[in-house]
Amino acid sequence: MSRKINFYAGPSTLPVDVLAELKKNIDEYQGMGLSLIETSHRSKEYDAVHNEAISLFRELLNIPEDYHVLFLGGGATLQFSMIPMNFLPAGRSCDFTLTGTWASKAYADTKKVGKVEVLFDGKDSGYTTLPESLEVHKDAAYLHITSNETIGGLQWQKWPEAGNVPIIADMSSDILSRPLPVEKFAMIYAGAQKNLGPAGVTIAIIRKDLLERCPDSLTAYLNYRTHADKNSLYNTPPVFSIYAMMHVLRWVKKQGGAEAMDRLSREKAAIIYNIIDESNGFYTCPVEEKSRSRMNIVFRLKNEDMEKTFIAEAGKRDMLGLKGHRVVGGCRASIYNSMPKEGVQQLADFMKEFARDRT
Numbered sequence: 001m002s003r004k005i006n007f008y009a010g011p012s013t014l015p016v017d018v019l020a021e022l023k024k025n026i027d028e029y030q031g032m033g034l035s036l037i038e039t040s041h042r043s044k045e046y047d048a049v050h051n052e053a054i055s056l057f058r059e060l061l062n063i064p065e066d067y068h069v070l071f072l073g074g075g076a077t078l079q080f081s082m083i084p085m086n087f088l089p090a091g092r093s094c095d096f097t098l099t100g101t102w103a104s105k106a107y108a109d110t111k112k113v114g115k116v117e118v119l120f121d122g123k124d125s126g127y128t129t130l131p132e133s134l135e136v137h138k139d140a141a142y143l144h145i146t147s148n149e150t151i152g153g154l155q156w157q158k159w160p161e162a163g164n165v166p167i168i169a170d171m172s173s174d175i176l177s178r179p180l181p182v183e184k185f186a187m188i189y190a191g192a193q194k195n196l197g198p199a200g201v202t203i204a205i206i207r208k209d210l211l212e213r214c215p216d217s218l219t220a221y222l223n224y225r226t227h228a229d230k231n232s233l234y235n236t237p238p239v240f241s242i243y244a245m246m247h248v249l250r251w252v253k254k255q256g257g258a259e260a261m262d263r264l265s266r267e268k269a270a271i272i273y274n275i276i277d278e279s280n281g282f283y284t285c286p287v288e289e290k291s292r293s294r295m296n297i298v299f300r301l302k303n304e305d306m307e308k309t310f311i312a313e314a315g316k317r318d319m320l321g322l323k324g325h326r327v328v329g330g331c332r333a334s335i336y337n338s339m340p341k342e343g344v345q346q347l348a349d350f351m352k353e354f355a356r357d358r359t
Contacts, residue, residue: 005343008321009150009296009334010173011193018197018247018338037240041233049243050233056249060257063182063205070204070224071232071242076172076191079202080106083168083187084113086214086224088141095119095140095165100127100149101327106170110144119143127152129288134160142166142186148174150194151325153298153332154291159184166210174295175203176252177337178262186210192241194295195337197248200241252337261337268335268344269294275351282355286330300330307331310354319347 006013029036030045039045054069063069072078083106088094093115096107099122110116117140120131127149136143143162148155150173159181160167166186175190182188187206193199206224214225226234252261273292276283276299283299285292301307307330311322324330335344 002318004318004320005339005346006320007333007335007339007343007347009194009325009332010191011199012195012334012336013338013343014197014244015248015251015338018244018251021247022244036243041236041239046239046243049239049246050231050237053242053246053249054231056246056253057203057205060176060249060252061180061182061205066208067182068204068206068208068211068228070206070227071237072202072204072227073200073238075199075202076102076170076189077105079170079189079204080109081113082222082224083142083144083189084110085218085222087166087168087187087210088114089213090114092139092141093117093137095134095136095143095162097131097134097143097145097160098122099130099146099154100152101325102149102151102170102172103144103146106144106146122154126286127154128286128291130154130156130291131160134162136160136162136165138163138165140165142168144168144170146170148172148293148295150293150296150334151327151332153285153287153293153296155293155295157290166207173336174293176258176261177265177295179258192245194334195248197245198241200238201245248338264341265294265335265337268339268341269297271341271344271348272297272299272333272335272351275348279351279355280359282359283351295334295336297333297335298324298328298330299332304329306358313354314347314350317346317350319343319350322347 027035057069095117097120098104098107098118117137119134143165147169168187169185171188172191173194176195189204192201211225211228214223220226276285285299301310314322322331324332333347
């Protein structure tokens with residue numbers, strides 16, 4: 001099979017080595033006579049996978065001991081509800097930054113649970129920039145941010161300061177793409193299907209003292225304390241997704257960890273942004289330079305017809321997923337950890353050729 005170059009925003013490309021390992025073990029695992037995804041999640045074989053995945057997370061992100069690492073279902077979207085249900089007490093409010101579509105979705109769900117104060121709303125600017133600083137309310141229950149907006153192509157390059165107010169961050173689309181000061185956050189959550197593996201598992205890294213807020217009135221699954229107490233085995237976990245993620249984490253470690261992913265993401269992003277910035281306006285990026293994402297590069301051409309032609313021609317060259325999200329249009333190249341530099345270079349070469357033939 002000839003591999004195509006996958007620029008989709010998610011589910012996204014996976015390392016070929018990981019796919020080969022999954023294929024090799026899908027029908028029988030370690031001489032068991034059955035697949036890992038057929039056996040009990042209480043088995044010693046799955047237990048080893050589960051705990052290795054947690055251990056690799058702790059190692060690769062240097063997670064302190066006073067944090068739980070949880071594996072949950074429901075995607076990051078379920079966390080939009082669970083977070084205020086657990087951590088926004090009655091009579092208090094939380095602070096929010098509205099930096100794009102995903103932050104706005106989290107905000108919409110949080111408003112249904114409790115009071116929210118908006119510190120920054122980028123809607124008027126078309127979600128093209130991030131704030132330099134924030135005036136966080138000292139009595140806020142927490143500050144919520146979205147570290148990377150896949151649709152708008154923005155990314156926090158400098159973390160906001162919040163004093164003693166806990167920071168909760170949705171890092172679904174850039175987790176493990178750079179070293180992370182975990183101790184700066186009270187909670188980090190992320191769907192796996194960008195940088196970590198296939199869809200189906202959500203990671204929640206939660207400082208232990210935050211769990212004291214979880215109300216007993218919540219039903220079992222919706223209470224983070226339930227999952228922390230049971231090592232994310234309260235109910236049947238998404239076994240295959242966690243198994244695949246374990247292999248991706250092994251792959252990241254083999255590449256050199258978060259530091260290596262950081263160097264690679266900077267190099268890959270620079271290749272495409274340089275093409276855009278040096279095209280004399282043939283390509284334009286609407287995002288302010290200091291806020292540009294290294295995971296999701298959004299750009300426009302002169303008109304929609306030319307964008308359609310660009311996407312179609314790229315497809316003929318085995319480059320898929322370059323159509324921008326339907327909310328904003330244009331083009332988008334998602335270049336997560338597993339996107340090889342050679343794939344990015346192939347896109348850059350095509351962009352140069354496409355512009356040259358039309359100017």
